[in-house]
Amino acid sequence: GAxxxxxxxxxxxxxxxxxELRCDPISGHTALYWYxxxxxxxxxxxxxxxxNSAPDKSGLPSDRFSAERTGESVSTLxxxxxxxxxxxxxxxxxxxxxxxxxxxxxxxxxxxxx
Amino acid sequence: xxSVTQLGSHVSVSEGxxxxxxxxxxxxxxxxxxxxxxxxxxxxxxxxxxxxxxxLVKGINGFExxxxxxxxxxxxxxxxxxxxxxxxxxxxxxxxxxGKSTFGDGTTLTVKP
Numbered sequence: 001g002a003x004x005x006x007x008x009x010x011x012x013x014x015x016x017x018x019x020e021l022r023c024d025p026i027s028g029h030t031a032l033y034w035y036x037x038x039x040x041x042x043x044x045x046x047x048x049x050x051x052n053s054a055p056d057k058s059g060l061p062s063d064r065f066s067a068e069r070t071g072e073s074v075s076t077l078x079x080x081x082x083x084x085x086x087x088x089x090x091x092x093x094x095x096x097x098x099x100x101x102x103x104x105x106x107x108x109x110x111x112x113x114x
Numbered sequence: 115x116x117s118v119t120q121l122g123s124h125v126s127v128s129e130g131x132x133x134x135x136x137x138x139x140x141x142x143x144x145x146x147x148x149x150x151x152x153x154x155x156x157x158x159x160x161x162x163x164x165x166x167x168x169x170l171v172k173g174i175n176g177f178e179x180x181x182x183x184x185x186x187x188x189x190x191x192x193x194x195x196x197x198x199x200x201x202x203x204x205x206x207x208x209x210x211x212x213g214k215s216t217f218g219d220g221t222t223l224t225v226k227p
Contacts, residue, residue, distance in 0.1 A: 004157070033214070033215075035217075041219055041220070042204060042217040042218055042219040042220050043158075043204065043206075043215075043217040044217075045214060045215070045216070045217075048214050056214065091157060091158070093158075102148075102160045102163065103160075103215065104160075105150075105157035105158040105159070106157050107155075107156055107157045108157055
C-alpha cells in the first residue's frame with residue numbers, strides 16, 4: 001500500500017466494552033508506533049515495536065491497554081474495559097529501521113467512549 | 115529523557131505575513147528534530163527534519179527551520195503565509211536509533227485573509 005492505514009476510522013463504544021484498533025504499516029517498515037492524541041493536545045507515546053525485539057511498552061497508561069504485532073506487519077491496539085478518558089484519536093506510525101528516518105502516520109482512529 | 119516546548123498554542127497571521135512557530139527542546143544527547151503538520155481529520159505529515167549537518171533545514175511548502183544548539187531551539191518559519199497553511203503544527207525530538215519521538219503540544223496556525 002501507499003501509506004499507513006488504520007481501521008476503523010471512527011469507533012463509538014460504551015463504557016466497559018473492549019475495543020480493538022488496527023494498523024497496517026508501510027511494507028518494509030520494521031518500526032511501528034502507537035500514539036494517543038487527546039482533543040487539543042499533543043501526541044502521547046504509547047508503544048513501539050522494532051522488528052523482533054521486545055516492544056517498548058513504557059507509554060501504555062494502564063494494564064487495560066495492550067498491543068501486538070505479527071512480525072513486521074499488522075499491529076492491533078486493544079483497550080479493555082474502556083473508560084470515558086480513553087476517548088481520543090489513536091495514531092499509528094511506521095518507519096524504516098534507521099532512527100533518523102521519517103515516521104509516516106496513518107489517519108488515525110477516533111475513539112469515543114460513551 | 116527529552117522534552118519539547120512549543121511557545122504559543124495559537125498563532126494568527128495575515129496572509130502574506132511571516133510565519134514563526136517556536137520550538138525549544140531539552141535533550142542530554144544530540145537530538146533529531148522534526149516538524150509535522152496536521153490538517154483537520156488527517157494524520158501528521160512531515161514538514162522537515164534535522165539530523166546532522168547543515169543547521170538550516172528546508173522543507174515542503176516553503177517552510178524552513180534552523181537548529182540552534184546554543185539556544186536549544188528549532189523554530190519553524192515561512193516568509194509569506196498562505197491560506198492553505200492553516201493547520202496544527204507539531205515539533206518533535208528523538209534521540210538514538212529508536213526514533214521514539216517526544217512531541218510538543220502543538221501550535222494552531224490561523225491565517226487571516
